[in-house]
Amino acid sequence: MDAVRKAATLLLLPLPLLAPPAAADDREAPAPAVVQAGDAPGTRQGGTPGDPWEPMNRRVFAFNEGVDRWFLEPVATGWDRAVPEVAQRSIGNFFDNLAMPIRLANEILQAKPWRAYETLWRIAINTVGGVGGLFDPASHFQVYESDEDLGQTLGYWGVPSGPYWVVPLLGPSSPRDATGLAVGSTVSIVAFFVPIPLYVTAPTTAVDVVNDRAASLETIRAEREAAFDFYTAVRSAYTQYRENRVRDRADDEDDEDDGDDDEDLYYLDEEDGDE
Amino acid sequence: MSDPRVRAARWAALACALLWLPGGALADEVAPGEAQAVIEKTVDEVLAILRDPARDAKTRRAALEDLATDRFDFRTMARLVLARSWKELSVPQQEEFVEQFQSYLANDYGNRIERYDQEQVEVMGARVEPRGDVTVKTKIVGGENSGALVDYRMRKQGVDWRIIDVVIEGISLVANFRDQFRDVMGREGPVSLIERLKEKNAAPAAGA
Numbered sequence: 001m002d003a004v005r006k007a008a009t010l011l012l013l014p015l016p017l018l019a020p021p022a023a024a025d026d027r028e029a030p031a032p033a034v035v036q037a038g039d040a041p042g043t044r045q046g047g048t049p050g051d052p053w054e055p056m057n058r059r060v061f062a063f064n065e066g067v068d069r070w071f072l073e074p075v076a077t078g079w080d081r082a083v084p085e086v087a088q089r090s091i092g093n094f095f096d097n098l099a100m101p102i103r104l105a106n107e108i109l110q111a112k113p114w115r116a117y118e119t120l121w122r123i124a125i126n127t128v129g130g131v132g133g134l135f136d137p138a139s140h141f142q143v144y145e146s147d148e149d150l151g152q153t154l155g156y157w158g159v160p161s162g163p164y165w166v167v168p169l170l171g172p173s174s175p176r177d178a179t180g181l182a183v184g185s186t187v188s189i190v191a192f193f194v195p196i197p198l199y200v201t202a203p204t205t206a207v208d209v210v211n212d213r214a215a216s217l218e219t220i221r222a223e224r225e226a227a228f229d230f231y232t233a234v235r236s237a238y239t240q241y242r243e244n245r246v247r248d249r250a251d252d253e254d255d256e257d258d259g260d261d262d263e264d265l266y267y268l269d270e271e272d273g274d275e
Numbered sequence: 276m277s278d279p280r281v282r283a284a285r286w287a288a289l290a291c292a293l294l295w296l297p298g299g300a301l302a303d304e305v306a307p308g309e310a311q312a313v314i315e316k317t318v319d320e321v322l323a324i325l326r327d328p329a330r331d332a333k334t335r336r337a338a339l340e341d342l343a344t345d346r347f348d349f350r351t352m353a354r355l356v357l358a359r360s361w362k363e364l365s366v367p368q369q370e371e372f373v374e375q376f377q378s379y380l381a382n383d384y385g386n387r388i389e390r391y392d393q394e395q396v397e398v399m400g401a402r403v404e405p406r407g408d409v410t411v412k413t414k415i416v417g418g419e420n421s422g423a424l425v426d427y428r429m430r431k432q433g434v435d436w437r438i439i440d441v442v443i444e445g446i447s448l449v450a451n452f453r454d455q456f457r458d459v460m461g462r463e464g465p466v467s468l469i470e471r472l473k474e475k476n477a478a479p480a481a482g483a
């Protein structure tokens with residue numbers, strides 16, 4: 001009963017925002033309320049992700065950056081110093097393994113039996129041989145982890161991502177992917193089936209988040225430094241990354257279509273592109 | 276996606292392929308192999324530099340940047356990154372932009388590569404793109420980013436195949452910078468863009 005209500009709220013929360021992206025006029029970013037049912041499902045316009053909610057997104061992004069700088073990053077740095085690398089990796093593995101059933105479900109929902117089979121093996125190997133998921137022997141046997149989530153499943157079935165959306169505390173997303181995130185976060189799923197009280201799930205989630213952040217201290221610092229406009233850099237990377245994920249990383253299919261999308265990225269046609 | 280021109284081009288390509296199968300197949304085989312060989316060689320060279328105990332941080336860095344300058348086609352990258360805005364720059368500005376962007380990328384590339392010293396790179400194959408570029412596919416094995424896919428887009432310049440884009444897990448470096456620079460160009464114009472590049476390059480913060 002309670003669980004059903006929880007699921008319903010989780011699901012419905014971002015759904016009203018699932019309108020397809022407005023045929024955005026680059027500079028004049030309309031407020032979210034003005035977004036109309038446009039037609040184009042892709043958010044790329046001449047290689048740029050449209051960002052109709054940019055003013056709002058930038059504010060939220062700045063807020064998230066503040067939280068990260070003043071809270072999450074220092075905590076993660078402390079964690080990184082206090083917890084040995086091996087333990088960090090094991091904790092990461094543990095949460096990865098917990099998340100596997102969700103990925104399995106998404107692989108099935110995306111009609112990918114072979115991958116689902118492989119993930120099933122992965123769960124079995126790592127839960128038994130990896131002592132409850134603390135270690136990752138499956139990777140040694142070339143049984144690699146896949147990374148399907150509900151956002152990708154929705155994309156697979158043609159749900160448009162909607163406009164780029166920076167979610168408070170959670171970061172870059174889109175209405176579609178945020179739906180997936182809300183439903184798919186490891187602990188929320190476990191808590192959904194097993195009645196675990198909040199004072200247990202909250203700290204576990206915190207550990208997962210901090211541990212994750214600690215794994216990318218270097219990378220994020222470097223990216224912040226390298227970027228011109230970190231907001232735009234992240235938006236561009238996120239949009240490309242998600243599109244690629246939904247399309248399923250080029251190696252899985254022979255990507256005839258792939259090249260065509262790229263042509264306007266690699267040739268400036270006005271000045272006869274060769275050279 | 277379903278641009279009729281694209282479809283027409285595809286049919287044309289298919290027709291050509293069927294008509295000229297032997298010739299076409301031959302030409303295709305030669306090209307991607309060459310490009311792939313360049314990447315394979317570069318990977319070996321990078322690893323050799325990273326593992327050379329005789330080098331200190333400084334000479335290692337210099338060697339990496341030299342190698343980058345040799346293998347990347349920074350001029351093409353600079354133009355692609357600016358896209359339409361390229362023409363808004365005067366010729367001296369273009370020169371300056373290429374120069375600054377090149378040292379920026381070489382520096383950035385050096386930073387990134389230095390963080391990847393435990394990884395192996397597996398070259399998985401190459402694919403010919405519709406207009407003659409070649410994409411060489413690689414995968415990182417080992418380390419934090421094990422399994423990550425890195426594609427190199429190559430274009431033939433004279434006799435050499437040069438890298439014109441690096442695509443990491445679907446994230447294209449060219450597209451990423453194009454998005455960032457478009458913002459700066461739109462808001463502040465070319466002079467400011469070049470200024471900011473210079474500032475970045477002058478900043479000592481970059482890495483070790």
